[in-house]
Amino acid sequence: MIQLPSFLIISAIVFTLGIFTILYKKNAVGILMGVELILNSVNLNFIAFAKYVDVGINGQLVAIFIIILAASEAAIALAIILSLYRERATIDVTLVDEMKD
């Protein structure tokens, strides 16, 4: 029987991978993928807690909500990245520092 810690460990690994992806990728799409990884690690956690700790559908509901959110977020982010590419002909985030000032 697979126990709750296993899920949590997997989730933590995925989360860490996501973070590192965000930190090291210069490609905006890569960062977006990192964000997806983080969201999915959180989903994994919700499902796991729903199964083992809080019996009911609350966890699943939140997970589904996050999946929907992630989908729309990805759509918006990709649109931004697309317009960024049109504007700058690049999607390297180190070259885009307008927020600095």
Add this chain to the structure above:
Amino acid sequence: MIQIALFIWLLPLAAFVINIFIGKRLPRKGDWVSIAAIGASLVLSSILLFRVITGYNPDFSLHASLHWINLGGFKLDMGFYIDNLAVIMVTMVSLVSFLIHVYSIGYMDGDPLYNRFYAYLSLFSFSMLGLVLWDNLFGIYMMWELVGICSYLLIGFYFTKDSAANAGKKAFIVNRIGDFGFLIGLLVVFNFLGTFNLIDIQQDIGRGLLSGGWLTAAGILLFAGAVGKSAQFPLHVWLPDAMEGPTPVSALIHAATMVAAGVYLMARLSFMLSFDAMMVVAFIGGFTALFAATIAITQNDIKRVLAYSTISQLGYMIMAMGVGAYTAGFFHLITHAMFKAGLFLGSGSVIHAVSHSMKKIGMEGDPNDIRNMGGFKNKMPITHWTFVIYALAISGIPFFSGFLSKDAILGGTLAFAMSQSNPVYYLLPIFGFVAAIITAFYMFRLIIKTFYGKPQLKKLYEHVHESPLTMTVPMMTLAFLCLYFIYTLPSLGPVGAENGWLMHLIQKPFSAVAVQLGRPVYGITPQAEHFAHVNGLIISIVFALTGIVLAFAFYFWKTINVEKFTEKIKPLYTLSLNKYYFDEIYGATFVKGLLVWNQILAWFDQNVIDGLVNLAGRVMRVFSVFDGLFDQYVVDGLVNAVADITLGFGRGIRKIQTGQIQNYILGALLGMVLIIILTMI
């Protein structure tokens, strides 16, 4: 009678108001308004005089008054006090004033300010009549000031002439100095007695409410007013200059009426003069009589001779008041008014003729200068004869009015001196008698130089004419009034007026001071009186004749060479010619001193007082500069320092903000790790 007096007083005021506002637009420029008003006053006052004479009563008096100001603790009543003295004075004033109004028709003819001249004359008549009629010192003081201002306006009538403007100003200011004394005298009287009413003052002094030193002081202070107005030494300097005014004005104001107001005041106040005050009055009067006469000898301006003569004659009257010869002094006031007004009108007639003649021959010069005249008697017979009559009167020749009054004064003075133990009082009759010789001398010097001898300037002489009737009739009237019997009626004795109506009506008032002291203020022994009466008469006739003979010897027969004689007494001559340098001395001391003092104070005001204010302002400004620096570097410095620190800090912090989202996330991550570590510890 009070109503009549009220009309006498107010008619000229009405004429003044009419003339000053609409005189210009009236036919004849309104002279008839003034003349009618003063004429009516003359008629009314003659009625009063007639009633007074027929209903003979030496103690006659009428008094009516009403409240003017009543403040509870302070009351002023105003009213009329009519006695024989006032009635005679009113008649004299309105008579002389009327004659001069008439005379001015001819004299002022063609003057651009003709209507204003008549307006001023009316205002003067009003004020002078009020001065005589008021029952209280305050009212008299008010009118006193008003006649002063009329005098100012009329002296400066030809105001485009600087000398006239100066003379008017000088007259008023010198008079104000006298009035200053008058005012203080009023204050003393009111302070002790709480009233200005002459009747009340008399009673209160009798009761001893004002006595001793203060009484003497009050007398002398009030006399100071008279010194100014009657041009007594040392305030005599204004009167000769006042001759800048038109001649009718000199006759009316500066000979007959206003200058006599001082004498009138002393007559009114004779009841309150203590012995010391009387002596001050007498000596100033006596000294002035002599002093002014000595100046009159050498003057060459016809009007100035008369002006000094006026001062001298006023000195006689004042001296008479001082020695208690009250009736004689007042008598001389009346006779003097007639002959001196006449002399001025005569001189005016001469000046009128000379200045017209000068205009005709195109000659520039002073029409008043007797050195240009001579031999006018043939050209101006009426002026000549009337002038001689006036001169005989003033010199004190029997059968003329001046003899009666002057003799009375001299006799009174002599009697007074003889009754006193101290021989210093003999100075008073000596002043009087010496002045009498000199008076006769300078009057006939004037007549000889003007009317007799050879004409000095032939061309000028040719065009001299007798004056018109409007001028000669008043002169003849006044000459008639210089005859002795006018004053001695009903008796016709030429040597004394004791039995005449005038001296009968004017009785010496009861001295309140004597009541207070319980004894007479001074004594006159009957022997002295008798001796003075008889001998004074002889001495004064002899002296007057001596003066006349001397004048003829010097100027007509030329038995004495004038030039050689003046050479011998050169220093005295120069002193007299220059009026003892009084104008110069006053100019150099008081006038100059005042102006310098003003400059000093103005400097003080501008530089010290205002300087202090500005200094305070400047100190504030200097302080504000320091305050500004402090503000800029310390207060504002602190504020800026806070800002700078914030800015610097911000600059440091800002480096963290890269705009790279990864950096932020890294920061967030590290922060999270840190928190976790911290919670673990």
Add this chain to the structure above:
Amino acid sequence: MGLISLTTFFPVLGIVIILFISKKNLLAIKMVSIVFSFVPLVIASYMWLHYKYPMTGIDLESQFQFVEHFAWIPAFHIDYFVGLDGLSFPMFWLTTLLSFISLVASWNISKAQKGYFALFLLLETSMLGVFVSLDFFLFYVFWELMLLPMYFLIGIWGGPRREYAAIKFFLYTLAGSVLMLLVMLALYFNVKDPVTGSHTFNMLHMMHKSNQSAWLTTFDVRLWLYIALFIGFAIKVPIFPFHTWLPDAHVEAPTAVSVILAGILLKMGTYGLLRISYPIFPDIAKYTSYALAIFGVINILYGAFVAMAQKDLKKMVAYSSVSHMGFVLLGMAVFTTAGINGAVFQMFSHGLITAMLFLLVGVIYDRAHHREIAGFGGLGVRMPVYMGIASLAFFAAMGLPGMTGFIAEVMVFIGAFSVYRVLTIIAAFGIVITAAYMLWTMQRVFLGKLNPKYEHITDINGRELFTLIPLGALTIFFGIYPLPVLNMIKVPLNYLITLIH
């Protein structure tokens, strides 16, 4: 709304209307302001007809007339409390008269007329307010309000050194006001309303010893409060040595403002002393009276001497005001019937006479464009009517009988002589000096040869005559028949004397 408020605030209504008139429509602006200053004169004259002479005023509300009394700022016990008695009424009436005349005399103001006339009306309201206020706070408000239009009137419409003069005037009077403010607050906290027991600004309550706290009854405190208040008023009078703002302000101010300044504002100083200082501190007033008399004598002589040295005609008149206000001080210092009545009558009389003098200076300045006395000469030839009226005014200022100045001065002398003999004699010498400088000035301006520069100068015109004749007529009328004014002032003043003794 009572008659006093109507009179006082009527000019404000005029301001409102003027604000709606186009600034190009000069005639309308002038006419509105003249009408709105004439109506208060009419109301004030009407009030004079209905004045009840025997009422004393001074320290009892029931003895005041035309009283309006209601709460204004209840939190601080400040009331709108106005009323008139014999002391204030002559000044109240004079204010309405002189304001009207000054506005007529302002006809030729050549710049920013709209502002000028509006400010002038504001000035009138504030001056009237000072004379009617019986609440100390209200008094202070009006007193300060007066400075504002005055500052601008001098500072904008004045002569070449107008800014200096305006600032000097403003700061000087403000310095006095500060002291007054302190005294006012000290009184406020130490006086109890006898009815409610709270603090009060009511002047009449302050005058009763029973309402004063123990601290306020100590001698030293009273002395210092009196002195502080005195300085505040002394600056306004102005008493030597606080007088130097006056010549500057006068020389720079336009004619009409000078008229108000000398005719009304100076009187506020002495009015304040009589209205506030004397009844609240009668003991101290008596204690310091000798000093006040000395100040009076200094003012009389010093003003006269300095006036004589002036070269500027307006400055001469300004210093003559200093001299004439000395008579008021001397009369006030003696607490005798004649003295104090003479002093208040002199306030009224000087208001008329000095107004005439300043208007006359204005007339000549409009024609010659300078005021150098030595630069005129012989003007009597070309301006006979002007010379006539000027002579009247100068004679009045010299204290000639038949005019108000004479009665006032003689009453002051009579009153003062019984108390301070030597001082009065010294002061009386002022009449000689006054005659000297007045006549000397007249001579230099009017007499002598005509200065060829003024060959074509025109005589006084109808509008100028219109401003001068009422003043001249009143000077003579009250000089011969002073009872209407004297009867009014004597009741409260005699009562005031009994308070002090």
